[in-house]
Each structure stands twice: as C-alpha cells, then as structure tokens.
Amino acid sequence: MSSGDHIRVRCAAALAFAIASTxxxxxxxxxxxxxxxxxxxxxxxxxxxxxxAQRRExxxxxxxxxxxxxxxxxxxxxxIDQATDLQLNVPNVSFTKTNFTGSNFQIRGxxxxxxxxxxxxxxxxxxxxxxxxNPRLFETEYFDVQRVEVLRGPQGxxxxxxxxxxxxNVIARKPETKxxxxxxxxxxxxxxxxxxxxxxxIPLGETVAVRFAGISFNRDGYTxxxxxxxxxxxxxxxxxxxxxxxxxxxxxxxxxxVNHYDEDSHRSRVTKQMCHHDPNxxxxxxxxxxxxxxxxxxxxxxxxxxxxxxxxxxxxxxxPDGTFAxxxxxxxLINTGTDINTGSPVxxxxxxxxxxxxxxxxxxETVATLEFSHDFGPMTLTAIxxxxxxxxxxxxxxxxxxxxxxxxxxxxxxxxxxxPISEIDAATLLGSLNGxxxxxxxxxRNYDQxxxxxxxWSAEVxxxxxxxxxxxxxxxxxxLDSDDNTNYxxxxxxxxxxxxxxxxxxxxxxxxxxxYINATPSASLKSSAAFGExxxxxxxxxxxTAGLRFTHDEKGVKDRQMLFSVPVGVPPTSTAFNDFxxxxxxxxxxxxxxxxxxxxxxxxxxxxxxFYSRGYKAGGFNPPLDRSLPQFAGxxxxxxxxxxxxxxxxxxxxxxxGRVQANLTAFYYxxxxxxxxxxxxxxxxxxxxxxxxxxxxxxFVLSPVNDLLIDAxxxxxxxxxxxxxSIDPRDPSxxxxxxxxxxxxxxxxxxxxxxxxxxTAQTVxxxxxxAAVGGPFGFxxxxxxxxxxxxxxxxxxxxxxxxxxxxxxxFKVGAQYTFHLGSSMNLTTRADYYWRDSFYARIFNRPxxxxxxxxxxxxxxxxxxxxxxxxxxxxxxxxLDDDNITGMYVTDASSGLFTNVFALDPRTYGVVLGFxx
Numbered sequence: 043m044s045s046g047d048h049i050r051v052r053c054a055a056a057l058a059f060a061i062a063s064t065x066x067x068x069x070x071x072x073x074x075x076x077x078x079x080x081x082x083x084x085x086x087x088x089x090x091x092x093x094x095a096q097r098r099e100x101x102x103x104x105x106x107x108x109x110x111x112x113x114x115x116x117x118x119x120x121x122i123d124q125a126t127d128l129q130l131n132v133p134n135v136s137f138t139k140t141n142f143t144g145s146n147f148q149i150r151g152x153x154x155x156x157x158x159x160x161x162x163x164x165x166x167x168x169x170x171x172x173x174x175x176n177p178r179l180f181e182t183e184y185f186d187v188q189r190v191e192v193l194r195g196p197q198g199x200x201x202x203x204x205x206x207x208x209x210x211n212v213i214a215r216k217p218e219t220k221x222x223x224x225x226x227x228x229x230x231x232x233x234x235x236x237x238x239x240x241x242x243x244i245p246l247g248e249t250v251a252v253r254f255a256g257i258s259f260n261r262d263g264y265t266x267x268x269x270x271x272x273x274x275x276x277x278x279x280x281x282x283x284x285x286x287x288x289x290x291x292x293x294x295x296x297x298x299x300v301n302h303y304d305e306d307s308h309r310s311r312v313t314k315q316m317c318h319h320d321p322n323x324x325x326x327x328x329x330x331x332x333x334x335x336x337x338x339x340x341x342x343x344x345x346x347x348x349x350x351x352x353x354x355x356x357x358x359x360x361x362p363d364g365t366f367a368x369x370x371x372x373x374x375l376i377n378t379g380t381d382i383n384t385g386s387p388v389x390x391x392x393x394x395x396x397x398x399x400x401x402x403x404x405x406x407e408t409v410a411t412l413e414f415s416h417d418f419g420p421m422t423l424t425a426i427x428x429x430x431x432x433x434x435x436x437x438x439x440x441x442x443x444x445x446x447x448x449x450x451x452x453x454x455x456x457x458x459x460x461x462p463i464s465e466i467d468a469a470t471l472l473g474s475l476n477g478x479x480x481x482x483x484x485x486x487r488n489y490d491q492x493x494x495x496x497x498x499w500s501a502e503v504x505x506x507x508x509x510x511x512x513x514x515x516x517x518x519x520x521x522l523d524s525d526d527n528t529n530y531x532x533x534x535x536x537x538x539x540x541x542x543x544x545x546x547x548x549x550x551x552x553x554x555x556x557x558y559i560n561a562t563p564s565a566s567l568k569s570s571a572a573f574g575e576x577x578x579x580x581x582x583x584x585x586x587t588a589g590l591r592f593t594h595d596e597k598g599v600k601d602r603q604m605l606f607s608v609p610v611g612v613p614p615t616s617t618a619f620n621d622f623x624x625x626x627x628x629x630x631x632x633x634x635x636x637x638x639x640x641x642x643x644x645x646x647x648x649x650x651x652x653f654y655s656r657g658y659k660a661g662g663f664n665p666p667l668d669r670s671l672p673q674f675a676g677x678x679x680x681x682x683x684x685x686x687x688x689x690x691x692x693x694x695x696x697x698x699x700g701r702v703q704a705n706l707t708a709f710y711y712x713x714x715x716x717x718x719x720x721x722x723x724x725x726x727x728x729x730x731x732x733x734x735x736x737x738x739x740x741x742f743v744l745s746p747v748n749d750l751l752i753d754a755x756x757x758x759x760x761x762x763x764x765x766x767x768s769i770d771p772r773d774p775s776x777x778x779x780x781x782x783x784x785x786x787x788x789x790x791x792x793x794x795x796x797x798x799x800x801x802t803a804q805t806v807x808x809x810x811x812x813a814a815v816g817g818p819f820g821f822x823x824x825x826x827x828x829x830x831x832x833x834x835x836x837x838x839x840x841x842x843x844x845x846x847x848x849x850x851x852x853f854k855v856g857a858q859y860t861f862h863l864g865s866s867m868n869l870t871t872r873a874d875y876y877w878r879d880s881f882y883a884r885i886f887n888r889p890x891x892x893x894x895x896x897x898x899x900x901x902x903x904x905x906x907x908x909x910x911x912x913x914x915x916x917x918x919x920x921x922l923d924d925d926n927i928t929g930m931y932v933t934d935a936s937s938g939l940f941t942n943v944f945a946l947d948p949r950t951y952g953v954v955l956g957f958x959x
Contacts, residue, residue, distance in 0.1 A: 088696075088703055088743050088751075089113075094171065094211070095193050097200050097424075097516065098506055103694050106587070106639035106651030108194040108707045108739065114187045114215070119858060119872055121900045121919055122190070123183045125167075125210070126928075126946070130876040130898055131854060132192045133739040133757035136847045138929030139944040141311065142492045142530060144176070146929065149194050150709065151735050151761045151848040152207025152686075155718045159528045159562040160599050160662035161728070164207035164684075166197070170214060170299060170411040172428035173203070175524050175567070176496040178407040182281045182303045186241045186255035188215040194739070195709060196657030196688045198633030199589035203522070203569050206657035206686050216297050217251035217287040218243055224959055231952025233276075235261035249290050256282040263308060264948050265393045267400055269444050272308070274400050275393075279305035293417040300410045309403035311492070313927075313945040314392045315442040317938075323381065324785040324792065324817050326938025329772035331890055336386035336443045337938035339486060340817075343790030344536030345381060350787045350819070382486050385446025392925045392945055397439035398487050407432040424504045431497040440488035440532060441940060448484040453539070462542070463487050463535040464556050471555035474538045475545060475610055488534035498524035517574035526565040532937070533557040537605075545610050554608045560665065562601040563622075569595045569660075575635075583641040587653075590634040595660040598626045602666055623666035627680050631658040645697035657686040659717070664728055681728040687712040703743040711735035716845075718885055720771055720932075731885070732764040733845060749860040756853040761845040763885060767837035770886045771934055774835025781836060784809065786822040790936030793822035796831035803830055843887040847929060849879040849895075866908055874900045883930035890941075896926040898946070915954040923949035 091102040095109045102111055110132045112122060120131050125147060129137045136148045146154040152164040167177045184190065190212050197205035224242035229235070241255040258280040263273035285299040317327035319335040326341025339345035387396040411428040448454070449461060460482030464473025472478065481487070504518035534557070541556030573591035580586055602622045637653030661683040692707040715730035737759040744752050774794050775781040781794040787810075795803060800818070803809040808828065809820035825832040844850075856874035863869055877897040884891040899921040906913035920926070926946040933940050 088700060088745055093189070093191050094213070095191060097171075097504060097518075098422075103647050103696055103703075104639075104649055105694075106637070106649060106653065106692070108690065108692055108705075108709075110192045110194075110741065112190045114184075114189070117184055117187060117190060119870075119902075120856065120874060121902065121917060124181075128190070128192060128210070129928075130874070130900075131755075132194075133741060133755045133852070134194065134737060134759050135192065136849070136878075136928065138847065139311065140929070141931035141942055142528075146847070147210065148847050149192070149208035150711070150737060151733075151759060151845045152716075153847070155716065155846065159526060159565040159601065160567075160597050161717070162204045162659055162662070164204060164659055166201060166203070166205040166209045168201075168209060168211040169301070169409050169430075170413060170428070171211060171426055172409075172411050172430075172500055172502075173201075173522065174409065174430050175498050175522070176430075176432055176494065176526060178303055178405055178432050178434070181305065181405060182279060183257060183259065184212070185239050185257040185281065186215050186253075186283065187212060189213045194707075195690055196633075196635075196655040196686055198655055198657040199573055199575055199591045199635050200516070200518075203520075203571065203593055203595065204659040206659045206684065214283060214285070214299060214301070215241075215253065215255075216299075217245075217253035217285050219245045219248060219251040219287070219289060221245065225956060227954055227956040229952055229954040231261070231950055233262045233264050233950065235259075235277075235950070235952060237954075249288060251287050253285045253287075254283070256280065264950075265310065265313075265395060267395050267397055268387070268389060269396045269398060270400055272400050274308045274395075275310045276308050277305070278307045279303070295413075295415045297413045298410070299413075300408070302406070302408045304406045305403065307403045308401050309436075310401045311403075311436050311438055312442070312931075312942040314395070314943050315940050316943055317388075317940045319383075320938075322817055324783050324819070325773075326935070327940050329770075329888070329890060329939070332941055332943075334388045334390045336383040336388055336446075337441060337940045338381050339383045339445070339536075339938070340381040341785060341790075341935070341938045342534075342536075343936040344486075344488070344534040344540075346785070346787045346790050346819075347540040348536040382445045382447045382449070383441075383443060386443035387446075388443060392943070393948055395439075395442050396444055397442045398444050398485075399437070399439045399489050401439070402435070402437040404436075405432070405434045420507060420509055422506045422508065424506065425502070427499075427501045429497075429499045432494065433496075434494040435491065436493070437489055437491045440490045440534065441938070445486035449486070454484050457482070457539075457542070460484055461535045461539050463489075463538050464533050466491055466531050466533065466557065467555075468529070471559065471604065471608070472610070473533070473541075473554075473556045475541055475554055475556055480533075483535070486535055488532070488536075490533070491529070491531040493530075494526065494528045496524065496526040496528075498522060512579040514577040515574060516577075518572075520569075520571040520573065522567065522569040524567045526562070528562045528565065530560045531557055541606065544606075552606045552608055553610050554606070555604055556606075558603075558605045560601070560603050562599065564598065564600040565663075566598040567595065569593065580638075583643070584638060585640075586638045588634070588636050590632065593629075593631050593633065593658065593660075595629040596626065597629075597660065597662060598624075599663045600624050601663075625663060625679065627661070627663070629660045629683055631683065631685075632656075633658045645695050646700060647696040649694045650692075652691045653689075655686075655688040655690070657688060659684045661717070662728070665726060677727055681717060682715045682730045684716050684730065685714045687714075698744075701745045703741075705739075705741040707739040709735075709737055709739075718846075720768070720884075729768060731766040731840070734760075734762045734764060735845075736760050749862070751858045752856065754853070754855040756851075758851055759848055760850060761848045763840045763843045763845065766840050768840060768886075769835035769837050770888070772886070772888065772890070772932060772939055776836040776838045778836055782818065784818050784820040784822060784825075784832075785935070787819045788821060788823065791822070792835075792935040793825075793832055794835050795820070795825060799830050838886060840885055840887070843885055844882050846884055847881060849881040852876070852878040862908075868906050868908055870904045870906070872902050874898075884932065891930070893927050893930070896924060898924070898926060911958055913954075913956045915956070916952070917954070918949065918951040920947060920949045 093111045095105045095107050126137045129135045134150045147165045154163045193209045197209045201209045227239040229237035237259045239257045243253045245251045263276035265275040281303040283301040287297045316332040317337045318333040320328045320338045323338045323340030326337040409430045413426050415424045462474040462479045462482045465478040465480040467478040500522040502520045506516045507514045538556045541553045544551040545553045571593045575589035578586045633656045635655040639651035688711045690709040694705045713733040719726045719728045739757050741755045782797045854876040858872040861869040880895045882891045902917035904915040929944045931942040
C-alpha cells in the first residue's frame with residue numbers, strides 16, 4: 043500500500059468516525075426532542091440562498107448558472123477563512139500560491155496559466171461586485187461578510203472582462219438602519235495564534251447608518267529555519283472596514299465602503315524548495331524526481347561566472363588576465379566536479395528549512411466602493427464605482443540552503459576576508475558597487491525580491507427592467523483603468539563577486555547592476571465595454587436569454603531586463619544601454635451567451651438550463667527578450683488572446699419537502715489559444731495552446747431529520763491539450779540519447795548538441811573536457827556559428843496532456859448536527875472531508891510534475907446560547923497534519939532548475955469565544 047493510500051485510509055477512518063458520531067448524536071438528540079416539552083414544531087428545511095450571480099438578487103435555485111454561495115455563517119461552519127479554503131468546498135476549484143506577487147485561483151482548469159506583468163487571470167475576483175485586477179484578498183481572512191459567490195464557467199456578458207473560467211464575488215455586509223448591534227470574537231490557537239474580530243452597526247436615524255468591522259491576526263511561524271533559529275511563515279496582519287449607507291426612501295440606496303489591509307510578517311512565498319542534485323552541473327537539479335537535496339551551484343549563472351571567470355575574460359579581449367582570482371573552489375575540488383553546495387543541509391520536512399536569510403513580507407491594500415441603486419418601478423438603475431491600490435514587497439532566500447563549503451581562500455582574501463552581497467539599490471542599480479552591501483561572508487549567499495505597486499479605478503452602470511410582460515432586459519457600460527509597477531530581483535554573492543572584479547575592466551565589461559532585475563515600471567490597462575442581455579418568457583415555465591458584450595482593451599508596457607548591462611559610472615537610464623521597451627497594443631472582441639432555463643415541475647422546485655457561452659481573455663506582452671538568441675527565436679512580442687466556446691447543461695432541484703437539494707452540471711469547453719508560460723533564460727515565455735475541457739459536477743444538501751445538515755459534492759474534470767509541442771526547460775533533450783544537454787558558460791542557459799559530435803566539439807575547445815570539469819559545459823553560440831548540430835532543444839509532443847492543476851476526480855462531504863441542551867443552549871458539531879485525485883503541476887506531464895492525491899479533514903464543535911448572544915467554539919484544521927501540495931514552480935536553467943512547491947497549512951487548532959449584542 044502506498045503512502046497516499048495510507049493517508050486516504052486514515053482520513054476515511056477519521057471521517058467515518060466523525061460522521062458516525064454525528065449520526066449517533068442525531069438519533070439520540072432526535073429521540074430526546076420527541077419527548078421534550080419545548081420541541082420545535084416546525085420542520086427544518088434547507089435555507090433559501092439569495093445570490094447576485096446575474097447582477098440582480100435571485101433565489102439560487104432559479105439561477106441558470108453553476109454557482110456556489112456561502113453566507114457568513116456558512117463560511118464559519120465550513121472553516122472557509124480565506125480564498126484557499128474555497129477549493130475544499132466548491133467542485134472543480136483549485137487554489138495555489140505562485141512564485142511572485144500573486145496566486146492562481148482556477149475554476150475547471152482555468153485561472154492564471156501565464157506569467158506576465160501585463161497578463162490577466164481567467165477567474166475574476168470581485169469585492170462588492172467591483173472587479174479587482176491585483177487582489178490581495180487571498181492574504182487576509184474573510185470577516186463581516188454577507189456572502190461569497192463562486193460562479194463556474196465563462197461569464198463573458200455580465201461579469202466584466204476576462205472571466206473565461208468564472209468569477210468570485212465577496213460581498214461585505216452593509217450598514218442597517220433597523221437597530222444597533224455588533225459582535226466581538228476572540229481566538230487563541232496553536233503557534234501562539236491570537237485573533238480578534240469586531241463589528242458594530244450604528245443607525246443614525248431612519249435613513250442613515252454606519253458600520254465598522256475589523257480583524258487582527260498574529261501567530262508564530264509554522265516553519266523552522268534551522269540555520270537562523272527563527273520560525274518563519276508567521277502572520278502579523280490586520281484589516282479594517284468602514285461603511286456609511288444612505289436610504290432616503292425604499293427605492294434609493296447609496297453605500298460607501300472602504301476596506302484596508304496591512305501585513306508585516308515573515309511569510310514565505312515558498313513552502314519548500316526541492317531538487318535531485320546533479321553531480322555534474324549541466325542541470326543543477328536533475329529532471330527525474332524531486333528530492334530533499336541542494337542544487338549544484340556549478341549549474342547556475344553565478345557559479346559559472348565565478349568558476350570560469352578567467353576563461354571568459356581571456357575570451358573577451360584575447361589577453362590572459364592573470365590578476366583575476368579564480369573562484370570559488372580550489373582546483374582539487376573543481377577537478378572532481380564538487381561545488382560549493384556540496385554538504386548543504388536540506389531538512390526532509392516541508393516545514394523545516396536551512397536558509398541563510400529569513401523571509402520578509404510586507405503588503406497593504408485599500409479598496410473603496412461606492413454603490414448606488416434606484417428602483418423606478420419598472421426599471422432599476424445601479425451604478426458601482428471603485429478604487430483599489432496595493433503595495434507589496436517580499437524577500438526570500440533564493441535557494442533555501444547554506445553552502446556546505448566556503449569560498450576559495452585567495453579569493454576571499456582579495457576582498458578583505460569576505461565576499462559582499464548587494465542590498466538592492468533601485469535608484470542607481472549599483473548595489474555593492476556603490477556601497478549598498480547587505481553583508482559579507484565566506485559562504486555563498488543569495489536572495490530574491492518581488493515587489494509591486496498597483497492601482498486601479500473602475501465604474502459600471504446597469505439598467506435592469508422588471509416589466510410584467512414576457513420581455514425584459516439588462517444593459518450596462520463598464521470602464522477600468524489600472525497600472526501595475528512590478529519588479530523582480532535575484533541577488534547572489536557570486537554575481538557581486540563578478541561585478542566587483544570586473545569593474546576595473548570597464549568599459550570593456552559592463553558590471554552593473556550586480557544582480558538580475560526584471561523591471562516593469564508600468565503595465566497599464568484601459569478596458570471599456572458595453573453589454574446587455576435580453577430575456578423572453580416564452581411560456582410561464584420557460585425563459586430564453588441572449589447576451590452580448592463588446593470589450594475594448596488597451597494595454598501598454600514599459601519594461602526591461604538587466605544583468606551586467608551598464609558600465610560603472612554610466613547612469614542606468616542612459617539611452618546607450620538597455621533602454622526600456624515601450625509598447626502598446628489593442629484588443630477588441632465580442633462575447634456573450636445564449637440559452638434557456640425551464641421549470642419542469644419535477645419536484646417542489648426545479649430548474650433545468652442549457653447555455654452556450656463565448657469567453658475571451660486579452661493577450662499581453664512577452665518580456666523584452668533578446669530574439670537573436672536561439673531559445674527566443676520566433677517568440678512573439680505580443681502573445682495572443684484566448685477564447686473559449688463553452689456548452690453547459692444543468693439541473694437544480696429541491697425535493698423531499700424542502701429537505702434535499704440536488705444540483706447537477708455537465709460542461710464542455712473548446713479552448714483556442716489558452717495562455718500558458720514557462721521560464722526560459724531567466725524570463726517568462728508565454729505560449730498559446732488549444733485544449734478541450736469537459737466534466738461533470740454534483741452538489742447536494744440534505745436535512746434528513748431536524749437539526750442535521752449534510753452537504754456533499756463531487757467533480758469530474760478532463761483536460762486535453764490539442765496538437766501542441768514545446769521544449770521542456772527541465773530537459774531540452776526530451777530524453778533523446780542522441781542529444782546531449784550542454785550548459786552554456788556564457789549565460790548559464792542550456793542547449794542541446796548532437797551526441798555524436800560531442801568528441802569533435804571537445805577537440806576544438808567549444809565543449810570543455812567532461813572528465814576534468816563535469817558538466818558538460820560549452821559555448822552554444824560558438825557551436826552554432828561553427829556548423830555543429832546545436833539547438834535550444836527537441837520539442838516534446840504534448841497532445842493529449844492534462845492542463846496544470848486539474849485533478850480528474852474530487853469530492854467533499856460534511857455533516858453537522860445541533861443538540862438542544864434545554865431551552866437556553868445549543869451544541870453544534872461538524873466534520874468535513876475533502877479528497878482530490880493526483881494531478882500535474884505543469885503541462886509537460888512528466889513524472890516529476892505529478893502531485894499525489896491528497897485529502898483534508900476539518901472538524902469543530904460549538905456551544906452557543908439559543909438566542910446566539912454568545913458562543914464558544916473549538917476547531918481543528920487539517921486534522922491529520924498532512925503535507926498537501928497545491929502547486930509547483932520550476933525555475934530556469936541559469937538558476938539550476940530547482941522546484942519551489944506550495945502547500946496548504948499544517949494542522950492548526952484553537953478556541954473562539956464570541957459575543958453578539
């Protein structure tokens with residue numbers, strides 16, 4: 043039995059025990075109620091859920107869209123604290139952090155598959171129905187939320203731009219003029235977690251009310267950095283929200299709401315870095331499996347510049363430079379292929395690391411929305427305007443190790459006993475060359491930084507008719523203006539060493555910046571749209587819907603990539619070196635939907651629907667590439683927009699006297715030019731692939747006896763890439779023994795050479811002798827210039843492969859029961875179990891890309907007063923403390939092809955005391 047099977051058996055056993063206990067309690071509690079004098083006489087039925095999935099309030103059962111909706115109480119009961127928890131409760135939803143500034147929320151396999159400052163998500167996230175392009179909503183917990191809605195499938199008519207996969211709408215509670223009320227919650231948990239929530243609603247007369255809410259969360263980190271002795275991945279964050287509402291009449295409603303979030307933590311963007319050490323160095327990390335090992339520094343650009351610096355200098359000017367210090371290893375170690383990471387500790391635990399630097403994580407966000415509505419009787423006018431700004435800065439150790447061997451003594455001595463590493467100097471880009479030094483040392487050190495400064499504003503106006511006749515409509519206009527400033531840096535002591543020792547050769551050599559930077563001071567978007575839907579009640583039970591949207595997207599970019607691009611003393615803004623690429627592009631597209639919904643009268647209430655939808659997501663800019671390099675030949679400046687033709691049928695049903703809800707959905711997507719990306723030579727290259735996606739979803743809620751509530755869902759998802767090939771950065775040879783992977787010692791990239799030409803290439807000195815130096819190392823450009831059979835790789839045939847992050851099967855079941863303890867108190871118990879099938883983290887579907895099946899068990903128990911004036915709740919999340927990996931990121935060849943993995947939180951538990959007034 044595999045380890046995954048053991049986990050599933052243990053989880054199933056735990057769930058069986060929890061549900062059996064709940065049902066046993068249900069039988070005992072039901073029997074007790076039957077004889078109690080105060081037994082409730084009303085039959086408990088499942089709550090009616092009101093949603094705004096079609097931009098107007100409707101009963102969920104009447105909405106012809108696959109939508110999951112959770113009230114504030116349901117979020118608490120199911121332990122949905124933040125966006126990542128939605129995947130445990132909504133069919134065909136997955137969520138993972140990503141390597142840079144954001145996350146990937148996927149619905150039916152569609153989310154953020156491309157990496158670009160000008161890129162977009164296929165799942166739109168909304169706050170109070172305002173789309174947020176760069177949300178930080180996933181980083182803080184939900185609080186004082188009226189409802190969270192998850193719309194599955196293309197929303198190309200009503201829900202803004204780019205919603206090819208679906209939309210998430212977080213709706214905060216508005217002030218109420220009816221009465222003064224509020225609540226306070228205090229929570230304590232493991233990892234010294236302390237959390238406080240508070241809400242107060244204050245009527246200011248009959249037409250005005252204000253509401254204030256906030257949350258503060260502090261806890262220790264659940265990852266131990268054994269090198270520094272500190273715990274990391276902690277939380278120190280808070281959010282606050284204020285709103286004022288003016289309702290001069292029953293027909294008019296005006297609400298202004300402002301939400302602010304702030305965090306200053308040691309949160310890690312990465313759960314763990316994994317690698318199977320390459321003993322030779324051409325790969326850095328071998329492409330066969332993931333292991334708890336350090337990468338080979340000789341397979342990175344920094345290691346190459348340090349080790350082969352004298353040779354590169356000699357090649358540069360034809361004159362031996364004997365004053366250049368060889369670095370970083372003594373000759374005896376070089377000849378054995380040993381690198382400075384040999385002996386680097388890598389703990390065999392996702393929540394233990396051995397890193398030189400603890401992470402830094404700072405983020406804030408302000409979101410303001412202004413919503414106005416007026417009911418004219420036959421028509422309702424709604425207008426929503428909003429503003430969002432966010433800043434973010436994260437630093438992490440780049441390879442999560444402390445080098446096992448020190449630098450070569452003479453090289454260290456030349457710098458007075460230690461090699462410097464730069465503090466990022468964004469103004470001059472000179473770093474250690476200008477005295478901006480983070481520290482000095484005799485061991486290899488490195489870190490990266492990802493930062494962002496983004497803002498947007500948007501406006502939308504809609505007119506919705508409510509005529510008595512068979513025809514109705516909804517029309518609207520939308521505008522969004524956003525700009526995003528993002529930067530990504532990689533800083534290593536090896537790059538600093540190269541910059542320091544080559545600075546005297548300026549202008550022969552460019553020496554600044556002494557670190558890699560991908561700078562995008564502006565990725566702008568101006569998006570405008572006109573949309574509308576027409577509704578025809580063909581009969582009393584059948585309604586047809588036709589929707590159309592025209593979208594005009596204007597995108598602009600200002601960016602550049604730099605590494606040793608500017609001679610010391612020359613301003614980095616000089617037009618002579620590495621100018622910013624400045625470009626603009628425009629996209630215009632029609633999208634929409636057409637279909638019907640029917641009330642067949644099968645049960646107490648039923649809705650049957652069938653729809654065709656057309657979705658679109660704008661293209662964007664590939665990074666400013668050097669297209670003279672073979673690995674970027676043919677890479678377009680602008681990658682294409684993506685399109686989806688989606689067909690969906692579904693049935694929503696209420697039966698058994700309102701005690702059962704059963705919803706089924708089947709869908710088929712024909713995807714054209716789906717945007718995907720990979721990292722090549724220190725940059726993200728975006729490609730377009732075609733794909734077929736189809737699946738089935740079921741959602742069920744039942745209350746077989748009073749006070750017992752059971753919910754369950756299942757999902758089947760099949761994704762297939764169509765007629766597409768691509769070179770795998772992990773192994774550009776595609777496993778072909780007739781090709782040999784070479785590490786290019788001029789820039790750290792990889793190329794492939796015909797194996798039968800390897801000997802000749804060594805003879806002429808374009809490939810260094812493998813026996814002496816490991817590798818193999820060589821000069822890819824020179825090999826091509828001299829007629830050798832060299833290329834950037836052999837493309838892998840990906841036809842039929844799965845898209846990333848798409849488990850084929852998943853299911854969830856939860857059970858909740860409330861015991862009535864006399865007339866004054868209730869005890870509610872709940873257990874939830876979620877399981878997902880194995881899936882691939884990359885479209886190449888190699889064995890190393892496969893993430894094993896995993897599951898999660900959550901449970902809680904709550905004692906509360908019957909009038910809900912107070913409660914005491916105990917909870918546990920991830921009961922069995924499993925390491926559940928949600929995604930991966932593979933770096934490029936110049937960084938050694940290591941893999942960063944992202945996982946759910948470990949087991950957490952605690953108690954919550956709350957009061958309502």
